[in-house]
Amino acid sequence: MADTMQFDLVAPERNLMSVSVREVRLPGENGDLSAMPGHAPAIVNLRPGLVTVIDEQGSEHQFAISGGFAEINNESLSLLAEIGRKKEEMDQDAFDEMMRAAERKKKAAEAEEQKHGAEEVVASAAKLLADMEALGTQIGLYKYSSDSSN
Structure with missing residues (x-):
């Protein structure tokens, strides 16, 4: 091997x-x-x-x-x-871009849930957002609250 x-x-x-x-x-x-x-x-x-x-x-x-x-x-x-x-290139702007993408996915999933009752899609999007928050905390860049707007 x-x-x-x-x-x-x-x-x-x-x-x-x-x-x-x-x-x-x-x-x-x-x-x-x-x-x-x-x-x-x-x-x-x-x-x-x-x-x-x-x-x-x-x-x-x-x-x-x-x-x-x-x-x-x-x-x-x-x-x-x-x-x-x-990791050394991660700055607040790059992290913010990643968070906005995760937030957009969550909002789109919530809209899909309202139309078609797709709870698992919302749960998956919520987990994605939580994972992004954890990443930001790990690299010292997380500064959002859960009700932040774009």
Whole structure:
């Protein structure tokens, strides 16, 4: 078994990282997980949170994502983030953009619920918003109240 695997992190605006890695820690929708070389194939939905990458030299890199998904196999991990930034590039404006996107999804889900009774959609959107708040708290940028307006 190899000691490293290929890791690619892509966000809509750019490719954030493409390197050989020892380990990637992911904020999975159903719980956090680590992927290492030889990992069983999986596709994982991601919630907002920090992705931690340990490169082949043992250096740690962190990225804040607003969600997305990861495709894992024994030789590679490809992560497609809805919105992603290097942790050190996260500032209040970038976090605010991520929060506004989560708030829009929640409002759209609430409107859908009123039309079609889709409670599970609202619950999912509320969880997304709560996960964004947790991410902001973790990186020191959360400043919203639950009734903030856009």
